[in-house]
Ligand code: APR
């Protein structure tokens with residue numbers, strides 16, 4: 001496919017943000033070119049959380065890519081909190097007037113979006129190297145890149161920086177024009193994927209004195225488990241047997257008994273951070289998704305925040321091109337950040353409630369653990385507290 005040297009919106013990154021944005025714009029005939037530094041297989045190899053808010057599902061429906069999601073996704077009306085050796089269900093559906101979440105791996109969302117773009121025959125440059133952004137503070141932005149040894153220039157009206165936390169887009173903004181807020185957590189998540197039936201039909205979030213644990217899933221035959229671990233722990237220390245024993249220890253007796261173990265087909269340690277860059281617009285460059293913010297995975301907000309950014313940006317660009325109205329572009333950053341900060345706060349609160357912190361941290365040591373137990377005791381006894389948790393977990397309105 002010959003890649004054009006001019007388009008309306010140049011999208012940097014073919015992860016969920018870039019692919020969903022391009023799909024929504026394509027429905028209105030707005031031209032895009034996506035530049036992705038990796039191969040399609042590499043993009044699909046990344047294992048990421050897959051708990052979709054209903055608003056994210058609705059966006060995927062609007063983009064025309066929700067058919068397999070509806071066939072294979074698992075609607076969840078609640079989840080369990082596990083502490084003090086017992087499990088307590090948070091009834092999302094009852095507490096939120098009927099809302100639920102859908103469990104469907106991010107890899108599958110990305111796969112569906114990639115297949116959709118390919119079916120439309122829209123230009124995507126994989127393994128684009130040396131991507132650099134130019135002129136976005138003026139009226140004629142341009143992106144330079146190298147592909148198969150050949151240098152290219154892509155002239156455009158707007159650039160969407162959908163290239164994640166380590167991307168080039170945010171890094172291209174002059175330091176004086178951007179404020180970056182960050183909190184790095186003093187632990188990591190060791191994640192395991194196994195071809196085993198999930199231990200329960202809903203997710204289990206566990207606060208244990210040895211650390212946090214999470215029982216999740218990708219399907220009825222593919223399970224995803226996590227335990228909080230030290231970032232100093234080499235992955236080699238975590239054999240499958242050591243992992244399964246630690247997970248059992250951190251669960252209630254019934255779940256520990258029910259757990260079906262098997263060989264790990266993926267095992268990795270991920271750091272946790274909270275990060276927000278402000279603003280999210282710089283002239284004709286718009287940041288979306290992980291390029292602008294990172295949340296600890298506890299609240300499963302990462303993909304859903306990327307989706308809400310894409311909702312605001314696609315709506316603004318469509319208003320601009322189809323209705324010749326610029327208000328959406330003007331208000332893009334403020335609208336995104338209002339929702340980003342609320343989701344960041346919830347993710348930070350849930351992470352602080354469920355993990356063991358060192359004595360040096362405010363919520364750390366024995367007293368911090370007792371405070372967490374008190375909050376969990378209060379939470380499971382208070383309809384009001386559970387409602388606040390449920391409203392944030394299913395996702396706040398756009
Ligand atoms: N040039 C081109 N592409 C780049 C560059 C670059 N310089 N740097 C990064 N990329 C690509 C990455 O290879 C990746 O495919 O941009 C894409 C960014 O995708 P994500 O990191 O998945 O970010 P996003 O699309 O915003 O999705 C957010 O992914 O990380 C999870 O938890 C997060 O669920 C959330 C979702």
Ligand code: PHB
Nearest residue numbers: 049050216297298299300
């Ligand atoms: C996952 O399935 O990977 C997952 C689910 C819920 C979370 C985090 C991760 O809060």
